[in-house]
Amino acid sequence: MNIVENFDLFAPRLINKKELLSSGHRACSGCGEVLGVRLMCKALGEDTVIASATGCMEIVSSMYPTTAWEVPWIHVAFENAAAVASGVEAGLKALRRKGKIADRDIKVVGMAGDGGTMDIGMQALSGAMERGHNMLFVCFDNEAYMNTGIQRSSGTPMGASTTTAPAGKVSMGQKTWKKNMAEIMVAHNVPYVATACPSFPLDFIRKVEKAKKVKGPSYIHCFTVCPTGWRCPSDQAISLGRLAVETGIFPLYEVENGQYKLSAEMPKKLQPIKNYFKSQGRYRHLGEDEINMIQGKVDKEYGKLLNKVECLKAWD
Amino acid sequence: MAKRVGMEVALAVAEAVGQCNIDMAAVYPITPQSHIGEHLSDLVADGKIDAEFVTVESEHSAISAIIGASGTGARVYTATSSQGLMLMHEILPIASAMRLPLVMGIANRAVSGPLNILNDHSDIMPQRDSGWISMFVENGQEAIDLSIQAFKIAEHKDVNLPVCVNIDGFQLTHMVEPVEFPDQELVDKFLPARVPFATLHPSNPVTMGAFAMSDYFTEIMKAKDEALKNSKKTILAVWDEWAKIFGRTYKPVETYKAEGADILLVTMGSMGETAEIAIDELREKGVAAGLVKLRLWRPFPFAEIKEVLTKAKKVLVTDRAVSFGGPGGPVCGEIKAALYHEAVKPAIYNYIIGLGGRDVRVSDFTSMINQVAAADASKVTDTYEFLGVRE
Missing domain, CATH: 3.40.50.920 (Rossmann fold)
Known part of the structure; x- marks a missing residue:
């Protein structure tokens, strides 16, 4: 039975009804990222403190003197969300131990976009994860610097056209493979790493709930469609997220204590990536050879992932 | 009456900070600051102070982490020098705009290039317009006294601004000087627990570090300028109180x-x-x-x-x-x-x-x-x- 088709039946039992990111924020219509943040907040509940990086989610939610946040929230700068979150965690820990605040479990969450996580925020995140703070970090990856105007990041996929790696007469756009951030987090030996996408809301919520229960650092890489930056219709934000997963461009999986597990949402047989590419303006310039080249890499990477799921069981 | 002891000034600064019931410190190694961070971590490791010591991966993260911790209501400290302070530069005006009472010790050192680890004031001068209260000390005793006073000034309800204490690197930090630590009981009386204006806690959710464009930015800058100018009254009052309790006078x-x-x-x-x-x-x-x-x-x-x-x-x-x-x-x-x-x-x-x-x-x-x-x-x-x- 498809849970999404029976959403009204299941939702009240599966999703926290309380909105912790209120409506009235200034995100673009069809923003997959703000949907991701909203679902994350629902999964986390009220006993949460969020440290956010500079970026779309920060500017759309905190325009002084208004705020969309119904949970404690702090923003300091672009590259330091993980460092700020680690300080919040350390501060709450000390105050709780010393009896200065109530003895209550509070989950500290750092969040940033792909630039704030994979590029400029990478050092602070690596440090925070290595130090073992009891915190979750969520990367909301929309595959470019959307807030500043669709410039390429290390999260931009091969072949996508951006304002700093544009397609041109002698260029196919992005000429590098997307950085595999989830794998970098796995290499930090943190207890829980997952990939997610708000197009699969229950899967995402379940993963956030799981991360919340981890005593120690955890990381979720959340793939979020950006109609503005991807040059696609805003009513495709959900369907494109599903296609990214179903083509294997962005597979959903979890890594718990080093053990890989493919999420139930992954299809038995992947769709060709051209199904995912066709409605996106950022891929419009790609020819058949280029698409085949990218398809080859997607197949290879997916194969490697399936191998990790199988082979690493021996090390459980 | 407190006993006079001979101690390296950097260690004395850490001891003094240790007398202030701090909750959290984040320090990254850099010469000539390192002895402050090392000794603070000793005090934590020996259970002499009950604080979280966060071994950050850079000074940028040190200042970012103490901002996060200060946001929760914790009393926080960091220390740095030279390139470390330059790396923090981006975050310093954010800390003062957020009106967080951070305290930072600076073992002043020349800024590169060429690379030089010795003392001058080229590290603090580029931070001049960051909106921090900035004080200089002349000897070990002053380094101890001002490090303690800094928390009281920073956390005062009329101030709520970060404070840095400038301690000349090597010339002061690495000298063994005769110093006297104030009695702990008197320090506790002088420096009661921090009463934060707002904290990051689910019991009362607040938004810190909001986004403000031209309609509010000027007012926020004016408020910061007024706050910094007005802090002088509190600084003078704190020095007055210090003189009465500890007998040493301080003037601007x-x-x-x-x-x-x-x-x-x-x-x-x-x-x-x-x-x-x-x-x-x-x-x-x-x-x-x-x-x-x-x-x-x-x-x-x-x-x-x-x-x-x-x-x-x-x-x-x-x-x-x-x-x-x-x-x-x-x-x-x-x-x-x-x-x-x-x-x-x-x-x-x-x-x-x-x-x-x-x-x-x-x-x-x-x-x-x-x-x-x-x-x-x-x-x-x-x-x-x-x-x-x-x-």
């Missing part, structure tokens, strides 16, 4: 034999003590020279500076940093601005001294003062000199 501008002096020498930081010896020698020889020591760098003590410097015919300002292509040294630039509207003002001479750890001896101070004494005040110009430079 300290003087030494300035009474009746024709020439006033201005120093900031540890060189004040060397300069005192030079003043003694000159006074014995009948030269009417005195010393003015700047303790409070921000908020700048305009009234006190005017009061003392307008009485002299000549003022010799020493600077330990250069404002390249500008007015010479930043301290002299500030003093000139302070005196501009005075009807009667002294001739002002500016010397850049002690860059990158270059030694400044008693004889250097006497020779600078003698040169200024011999100069014709009516012919003073806006030039400045690098003391002892080889050209």
Whole structure:
């Protein structure tokens, strides 16, 4: 039975009804990222403190003197969300131990976009994860610097056209493979790493709930469609997220204590990536050879992932 | 009465911070700050202080982490030097705009390049307009006292601003000096628990570090400027209270034999003590020279500076940093601005001294003062000199 088709039946039992990111924020219509943040907040509940990086989610939610946040929230700068979150965690820990605040479990969450996580925020995140703070970090990856105007990041996929790696007469756009951030987090030996996408809301919520229960650092890489930056219709934000997963461009999986597990949402047989590419303006310039080249890499990477799921069981 | 002990000043600073019931510290290694961080981590490891010591991966993360912790209501500390402070630069004005009472010890060191690990003030000067309260100390005892006072000033309900205590690297941090620690009971009484204005806690959700465009930005900047200027009242009150409890007095501008002096020498930081010896020698020889020591760098003590410097015919300002292509040294630039509207003002001479750890001896101070004494005040110009430079 498809849970999404029976959403009204299941939702009240599966999703926290309380909105912790209120409506009235200034995100673009069809923003997959703000949907991701909203679902994350629902999964986390009220006993949460969020440290956010500079970026779309920060500017759309905190325009002084208004705020969309119904949970404690702090923003300091672009590259330091993980460092700020680690300080919040350390501060709450000390105050709780010393009896200065109530003895209550509070989950500290750092969040940033792909630039704030994979590029400029990478050092602070690596440090925070290595130090073992009891915190979750969520990367909301929309595959470019959307807030500043669709410039390429290390999260931009091969072949996508951006304002700093544009397609041109002698260029196919992005000429590098997307950085595999989830794998970098796995290499930090943190207890829980997952990939997610708000197009699969229950899967995402379940993963956030799981991360919340981890005593120690955890990381979720959340793939979020950006109609503005991807040059696609805003009513495709959900369907494109599903296609990214179903083509294997962005597979959903979890890594718990080093053990890989493919999420139930992954299809038995992947769709060709051209199904995912066709409605996106950022891929419009790609020819058949280029698409085949990218398809080859997607197949290879997916194969490697399936191998990790199988082979690493021996090390459980 | 507290006992006098001999201790390296960096360790003494860590001990003093340890007396302040801090909840969290984040420090990244850099010479010559490192001994402060090392000793603080010793105090935590030995259970002498109950705090989280976060071993961050950079100074940028050190300042970011203490902002996060301060946001929860914790009492926080960091320390750094030179390149570390430069790396923090981006975050410093955010901390003051967020009105968080951070305390930072700075073991002042020259900024690269070329790489140099020794003392001058080129690290703190680029941070001048960050909206932090900035104070200088002259010896180990002052480093202890101001490190404790800094928390009280920063956390005061009328202030809520970050404070940095400038301690000359090596010249002070690595000297073993006779110091006296205040009794813990008295420190506890002087420095009660922090009462934060707002905290990051689910019991009362708040948004910190919001986004503000042209409709609010100017007002927020004006509020920060007012807060920094108004902090002087609290600083003076805290120093008054300190004098009553601990018997040591502190002023925004300290003087030494300035009474009746024709020439006033201005120093900031540890060189004040060397300069005192030079003043003694000159006074014995009948030269009417005195010393003015700047303790409070921000908020700048305009009234006190005017009061003392307008009485002299000549003022010799020493600077330990250069404002390249500008007015010479930043301290002299500030003093000139302070005196501009005075009807009667002294001739002002500016010397850049002690860059990158270059030694400044008693004889250097006497020779600078003698040169200024011999100069014709009516012919003073806006030039400045690098003391002892080889050209």
